[in-house]
Amino acid sequence: MENAEAEPSPPSGLLPLFGPSVPVESLEEKLRRMSEESRRLTRELDAILADRCSYQPRASATTASPAPSNAAAMEDTAGGVTAEPRPKVRTVRVRAEPSDAEANVVKDGYQWRKYGQKVTRDNPYPRAYFRCAYAPSCPVKKKVQRCAEDSSMLVAQYEGEHNHAQCAQSEFVSDASTSQAGTSHSLPCSISINSLGRTITLGLTNQGSGSNETAVVGVAEMVAAQEFRKVLVDEMVNFLRNDSEFMESLTTAVTARMMQKNSNRIF
DNA sequence: CGCTTTTGACCCGCGC
């Protein structure tokens, strides 16, 4: 997240928002910078999505589950522009969060209902079976299993396509709201909002864990960009809305602005 | 009390 512009960037946060006293001009400036930041994030997201679309999965990648059907269905013909429908089975590797150390939780924004668990032969970690819990008629299934070589990685296999819209966005997890186990709604990325440090961190699961690993398929594979942007905006709005300091400053600024306009009109 | 998770049993496909 490097700043493309020449403005001084705060060391730890994306948004250098608040100061002890906030004049109107400063708030306007900050709002303007937030807008720019938002546009910049959008561009970067587009770039990430573009990378994803042109991503070529390594056919020879070693994986814990070298099932030929998976290899065939691993990913779409990414490099080409063929109009083939997406494969029914998609494999997603996600780095498990520490809080999910024991749970097979892969965050993807949908609600899942666990219906089975099995220990498989080639992996000491149990495989969990999930069905989409949002719509009873939704045929999508998900299998989640911890990677045998790297227990911090979760391997999720998605089968089928959702026949409904994504769950309510309030269901998305951010560190600032809820992250309890038991509910399986989640994203393969983390939107971490730290109200103390005043930082908003967007963490995409986009890293490979080594040359001998299959590629990590990130959020872009599963969550459409527009959906993701909406979530991001919602998170930011909720965060700002809950920040009493910001709301107070905003109210002050708006009031001052209105007073100023009124006085200009009168005089 | 209803919903979710757990877990052992059962089913089915595949290879030998």
Added chain:
DNA sequence: GCGCGGGTCAAAAGCG
């Protein structure tokens, strides 16, 4: 046909 392994079912337990 048999055994093995993966996937699913469903009753019981847990939880809010």
